[in-house]
Amino acid sequence: MTNFQLAWRNLWRNKRRTMITSASVFFAVFFALLMRSFQLGAYDRLFQNVIESYTGYMQLQEKDYLDDRILDNGFFPDTSLVRKIENDPNITEVLPRLESFALAAAGSRTQGVIVMGIDPKGEDRATGLGHRLVKYRLDDSAVNSLQHQDIPARTRKLIKVFSGYSYSGTARLMADLGIDEKDSAMILPAIRKFASIRNSYLDSSDTSGILIGNGLSEYLKAGLGDTIVLIGQGYHGASAAGRYRVKGIVNLPAPDIDNRIVYLIVTAAQQLYDAPGLVTSAVICLKRNDDNSLEKTRLRIGRFIKDPLVLVPWRKLNELLVNQMEADNKSGLILIGILYLVIAFGVFGTVLMMLAERRREFGMLISIGMQKRKLAGMISLELLFVGIIGVAAGIAVSLPPVFYAHYHPIRFTGQMARMYEDYGFDPVMPTLLPGGYYLWQTVVVLVILIIAVGFSARRIFRINIINSMRT
Amino acid sequence: MKVVEINDVHKIYHDTEVEVRAINGVTLSFEKGEFTVIVGPSGSGKTTLLNLIGGLDQPTNGEILVAGHRLSELRPSELIDFRMEHVGFVFQSYNLIPVLTASENVGFIMSLQKWPKEKRIARTNELLGSVGLSDRGNSRPSQLSGGQQQRVAVARALATRPEFILADEPTANLDSKSAEALLDIMEKLNRDEEMTFIFSTHDAKVMKRARRIITLEDGKVVSDETRTEN
Ligand SMILES: Nc1ncnc2c1ncn2[C@@H]1O[C@H](COP(=O)(O)OP(=O)(O)OP(=O)(O)O)[C@@H](O)[C@H]1O
Ligand SMILES: [Mg+2]
Numbered sequence: 237m238t239n240f241q242l243a244w245r246n247l248w249r250n251k252r253r254t255m256i257t258s259a260s261v262f263f264a265v266f267f268a269l270l271m272r273s274f275q276l277g278a279y280d281r282l283f284q285n286v287i288e289s290y291t292g293y294m295q296l297q298e299k300d301y302l303d304d305r306i307l308d309n310g311f312f313p314d315t316s317l318v319r320k321i322e323n324d325p326n327i328t329e330v331l332p333r334l335e336s337f338a339l340a341a342a343g344s345r346t347q348g349v350i351v352m353g354i355d356p357k358g359e360d361r362a363t364g365l366g367h368r369l370v371k372y373r374l375d376d377s378a379v380n381s382l383q384h385q386d387i388p389a390r391t392r393k394l395i396k397v398f399s400g401y402s403y404s405g406t407a408r409l410m411a412d413l414g415i416d417e418k419d420s421a422m423i424l425p426a427i428r429k430f431a432s433i434r435n436s437y438l439d440s441s442d443t444s445g446i447l448i449g450n451g452l453s454e455y456l457k458a459g460l461g462d463t464i465v466l467i468g469q470g471y472h473g474a475s476a477a478g479r480y481r482v483k484g485i486v487n488l489p490a491p492d493i494d495n496r497i498v499y500l501i502v503t504a505a506q507q508l509y510d511a512p513g514l515v516t517s518a519v520i521c522l523k524r525n526d527d528n529s530l531e532k533t534r535l536r537i538g539r540f541i542k543d544p545l546v547l548v549p550w551r552k553l554n555e556l557l558v559n560q561m562e563a564d565n566k567s568g569l570i571l572i573g574i575l576y577l578v579i580a581f582g583v584f585g586t587v588l589m590m591l592a593e594r595r596r597e598f599g600m601l602i603s604i605g606m607q608k609r610k611l612a613g614m615i616s617l618e619l620l621f622v623g624i625i626g627v628a629a630g631i632a633v634s635l636p637p638v639f640y641a642h643y644h645p646i647r648f649t650g651q652m653a654r655m656y657e658d659y660g661f662d663p664v665m666p667t668l669l670p671g672g673y674y675l676w677q678t679v680v681v682l683v684i685l686i687i688a689v690g691f692s693a694r695r696i697f698r699i700n701i702i703n704s705m706r707t
Numbered sequence: 708m709k710v711v712e713i714n715d716v717h718k719i720y721h722d723t724e725v726e727v728r729a730i731n732g733v734t735l736s737f738e739k740g741e742f743t744v745i746v747g748p749s750g751s752g753k754t755t756l757l758n759l760i761g762g763l764d765q766p767t768n769g770e771i772l773v774a775g776h777r778l779s780e781l782r783p784s785e786l787i788d789f790r791m792e793h794v795g796f797v798f799q800s801y802n803l804i805p806v807l808t809a810s811e812n813v814g815f816i817m818s819l820q821k822w823p824k825e826k827r828i829a830r831t832n833e834l835l836g837s838v839g840l841s842d843r844g845n846s847r848p849s850q851l852s853g854g855q856q857q858r859v860a861v862a863r864a865l866a867t868r869p870e871f872i873l874a875d876e877p878t879a880n881l882d883s884k885s886a887e888a889l890l891d892i893m894e895k896l897n898r899d900e901e902m903t904f905i906f907s908t909h910d911a912k913v914m915k916r917a918r919r920i921i922t923l924e925d926g927k928v929v930s931d932e933t934r935t936e937n
Contacts, residue, residue: 245806596801603763603798604863605791605816607784701763705798 239610243617253586254622260582261626261681262633268572268677269634269670275568276668277642279561283554289363289489291553292519293530296321296330299546301516302553307336307471307509310516311545318518320540326523326533331358332515334505338468338476340448340498342458349452349498351466353505353515356438362521365499368486369435370402370450372409378431385426390414402450404487411649433460435484443504445483451495453485460485466498471511478508520547576680583688587619591695598696599704612693619692623685627678641667710870710903711737711760716769718755718926729755730766731926737871740901742894742916744908747923753907754875756923760905761794761873762786774870791816795864795872799879802860803848809855810835810844813862820867834862838892854885858892865896871903878910886912 247254287293301309318330334353339346360366374382379399383392394413403409406424410416415423438445446464448456458464462482470476480500488494506512522533534547541547551558591598601611645666648656653663718730729752737743745753758764759771762778771778774793781789790796803812810831817827835841838858848856857877864872874893878886894916896902906913914920922930 242804242806249806597804600798600801601804602787603761603790603796605787605819607787610819702758705763705801 239614239617243614243621246614246618247621250590253590257583257586257622258626258629261579261623262629264575264579265627265630265677265681266634268575269630269674270637270667271568272572272673272677273634273638273667273670274641274665275565276673277645277666279565280668281645281664281666282561283550283557285489286554286557287525287550290493291550292331292362293522293525293550294520294534295548295553296518296520296541296545297516297548299544302548305335305516307511307514307516310334310471310511310514312513313515313518317540321520321537324533324537326529327537328521328523329358329362331355331362331519331521332502333517333519334502334509334511334514335516336468336505336509338466338498338508340452340456341465341467342456342462345456347452347455347496349466349496350493351468351505351508352497352499353502354438354499355502356440356499358521359499360437362519365447365486366437368404368488369437369447370404370433370485370487371435372403372406372427372431373433373485374399374401374431381430382426385430387423387426388419391419391423400454402485402487408653411653433485435460437484438499438501440501442483442501443507444480445500446480447484447486447499448482449494449497450485450487451491452497453482455495458482464498466508468509470509471514474510476509478504480504572677576684579681580684580687583619583623583684584691586622587688587692590615591692595699595704598699599701602699602701603705608697608699612696615692615696616689619685619689623681623688627681631674631678635670638667638670641665642669708739709736710739710774711735711905712770712772713760714770714772716759716766716771718752718759718764719767728926730759733769733923733926733928735921735928735931737903737905739870739903740897741871741919742897742904743919743921744906744913744917745921745923746908746914747929749909751923752926753923755926757873757875757905757907761796762790791819792867793870795861795866795869797857797860797864797872797874797877799876800853802863803856805848808845808847809840809851809859812848812859813866815863816866830866831862834865835859837865837896838862839888852885854881854889857881857885857889861889861892861896865902871905874904874906876908876910877906878908878913883912886910890916 296313298309298311313330313332321327321330332353332355334351336351338349338351340349354365356365374395376399379395382395391413398412401412403412406420409427410420410424413423438447448458448464453459456464460482464480464482466476466478466480468476480498486497486499488497500508502515503512506514520537522530530549534549538547598611602608645664647653648663648665656663713733713735716730716733717728720727720729731752733756745756747753755764759766760773762771762773762781765779773789776789776793778786778789796802803809804815807815813834814827814831817830822830831844832841835844838861840855840858840862843851843855848859851859860877861872861874872893878889881889890913893904897904906917908914917934919931919933921928
């Protein structure tokens with residue numbers, strides 16, 4: 237009869253207690269893992285959104301630009317350097333950007349804006365800017381005309397509710413207006429007829445066309461074909477001014493950008509600011525963008541990059557966001573801490589009960605010659621069994637939902653979806669695939685168990701045989 | 708040959724505010740092959756005395772020698788090994804490990820001592836036979852009657868051939884038929900194998916069989932009679 241067998245049989249002696257303890261460990265581990273997976277998955281997705289639609293995974297900048305985003309901290313990329321970088325196996329292209337500020341005026345209204353000089357084709361490939369063009373807009377005339385169409389009353393009402401909204405595709409439009417698949421054939425043609433806008437993207441030679449954010453277009457009351465004047469300060473103190481025609485309106489998920497952004501081609505921006513060849517950053521587009529590949533690529537191309545230029549990875553580009561996430565992460569950890577405190581109490585309750593219940597048995601065993609350390613070993617094994625069953629079950633049961641929700645994330649609809657989108661999130665709840673955080677939580681539970689084991693071993697070493705055998 | 712010598716032993720408990728003189732100057736010795744009972748009113752110190760002899764507790768004063776070992780000189784863990792090697796215990800109840808079968812309980816100490824398997828099984832079977840439970844080896848304690856459980860406890864106590872067996876009121880929870888059966892077995896072991904038994908009891912059936920009766924009162928020996936064989 238080994239200690240191991242004895243411990244195993246003792247577990248099944250009080251089946252219910254073993255089950256309850258294992259189950260409490262199981263539920264805590266399961267919920268903690270699931271919660272963590274969703275939380276980390278949300279961060280992951282958020283960063284992916286921001287990185288893929290704005291900053292990219294890595295940028296080349298002049299070393300002072302990150303702290304002081306002025307044109308004077310821009311640089312003139314030399315073509316041989318760009319070629320060297322583009323030759324790296326993990327890099328697809330390098331996109332120049334010239335970003336600065338200006339005052340935009342249209343009619344009687346003005347607004348301070350971000351002017352973004354871009355390579356339109358490359359930017360579309362890298363960030364999908366072309367797909368953000370507004371296709372439908374429920375402006376007053378569209379809403380009016382649609383009220384007289386033969387469409388369901390519910391949709392008619394919703395069209396009024398969403399009056400003023402713009403859409404880059406039909407999916408969102410259908411969700412907002414409560415149009416389901418089977419009605420779409422009937423309703424969409426009317427919407428196309430009255431609410432479509434003739435939006436077009438920038439082409440590489442168009443030095444007078446601009447794209448503006450939907451929010452900005454509403455504020456300036458500037459539509460397609462309207463003229464916008466940009467006034468600002470040029471490179472090295474020159475003055476900057478230019479007239480442009482609105483070619484397209486884009487819908488950007490983050491409102492503070494949507495309300496203030498103007499895109500033009502990079503050479504047009506250079507003309508505006510009187511700085512031919514100047515860029516403020518170059519987005520380096522990657523094939524593989526996991527932390528490991530990113531770091532390797534950074535080290536490889538870092539060799540060509542000489543002062544004053546630096547490579548800035550996404551974490552630094554989005555420092556504010558990263559810090560916010562870290563703060564948010566703490567609240568998640570506190571919740572998990574509470575969950576684990578609950579397990580700790582559960583496990584200790586069981587241990588205390590078990591020790592009290594088996595006092596006589598322990599006294600008898602020590603009387604007939606079982607060494608205390610052997611007895612403590614047996615009890616430790618029992619507890620470890622209970623804990624490990626719980627942890628293993630928790631991990632096993634968490635895997636299917638975590639994997640499933642990673643590949644088929646829960647998708648929000650309606651109000652919830654809009655809320656997510658307004659904050660720049662995709663309206664989905666993905667999970668993060670198992671990784672370090674699984675290990676980490678298993679370690680926490682094992683630490684709790686080891687404390688419980690230490691506690692019961694201590695109790696066993698202090699057993700007074702005479703007292704434990706009396707009554 | 709003396710197996711136990713007790714020399715002016717005192718045991719005082721201070722657990723509560725009042726101090727209790729549970730054993731108050733006892734000098735006794737036990738020879739190999741004795742079949743002795745300790746009697747006396749409740750609280751007279753019977754259990755305390757047996758605990759002291761068995762090395763479960765240490766006297767406040769005085770000295771106890773068992774099989775040549777001065778118990779006060781042993782460290783706590785040595786004392787545990789000492790009990791395993793030299794003393795067999797049969798308690799009033801809770802003798803057996805509930806999750807083990809009768810055979811496993813009997814073999815438990817042997818496996819703590821790492822006996823080879825065949826030897827252990829042979830000895831276990833022999834012992835179960837000698838307490839009349841050859842056919843119940845695979846039963847768990849909960850499947851045995853109280854008397855059968857006590858017999859398994861006796862078999863276990865005998866396993867490593869101890870110097871003597873201490874039994875504190877072994878029949879207290881048994882009906883008279885089971886008690887007689889248990890006593891028959893112990894008597895037989897005493898007669899055939901010269902196993903030394905020291906009991907405490909209130910039970911007249913046990914007293915009737917004893918060859919030596921020691922009476923305690925207030926922690927003192929008030930009489931010590933040896934009955935001559937007839
Ligand atoms: N661990 C202890 N702590 C304090 N007092 C104790 C302890 N053990 C025994 N006593 C006291 O010592 C005295 C002797 O007790 P003991 O158990 O030896 O008597 P006993 O003769 O076995 O009685 P019984 O016939 O009821 O079993 C009693 O007064 C008892 O209350
Ligand atoms: Mg007693």
